[in-house]
Amino acid sequence: MPLIGLAGLAGGPFRGGIDPGIETPSIISPDQNTDILVNPITFVSTPFEGQGSVKTHVSSQWQISPDNTFNSLVVDETSTTDLTTLTVSTLSQGQSYFIRVRYNGEAPERTSEWSTPFAFKLMALPVVSWVTDTPSSWNPKAGDSRTFNATATDTANPSGAHNTYTY
Secondary structure (H helix, E strand, O other), X not given: OOOOOOHHHXXXXXXXXXXXXXXXXXXXXXXXXXXXXXXXXXXXXXXXOEOXXXXXXXXXXXXXXXXXXOOOOOEEEEEOOOOOEEEEOOOOOOEEEXXXXXXXXXXXXXXXXXXXXXXXXXXXXXXXXXXXXOOOOOOOOOOOOOOOEEEEEEOOOOOOOEEEEEO
C-alpha cells in the first residue's frame, strides 16, 4: 500500500493531508520582528508554487496568535479571493503577535505545510495634544505675520519627550 502524502516517492495517488507538491509559503512583508505602526496591517506571502498535478491555488488559511504555539487564535481566516495577502484591523495596540499561512490546492485536503511563524508587534499610536500660545485676540489680515510656539505631547506618555515648534 502506498504511503499517504508521498505520492511521488511511493508511486501511488495522493490521499489527502499535507501535499509535498505544494511549496510551503513564507510571509515576505512586512519584515520579520517588526514594530508596526499602521492599523490596518497588510501581510503578503510568497506566490503559490505547485508541482506535478497541483497547479491551482484555491485558498489560503491565515492564523494570528499572541503565542508562537497558536493555541489561542485572534485571527483564523480562510480566503478564496485574496490568496497571498491578509489585511487585519482587529489587533490590539501594544501587543506582540505571531502569524502564519498555509496554502490549499485543488481540494481542501491538499494543503501545504504552515509557514514559519512570523513575529511582529503592533505599536501603540501616540495621541498628540497641541498647546499654542496664540492669543485669542489676534485676528490676522493678509500680510500679517506673528511667531508663536506649539508644543506636541504624547498623551499616552506625558513624561516623554515634548516637541516644540515655532511658526
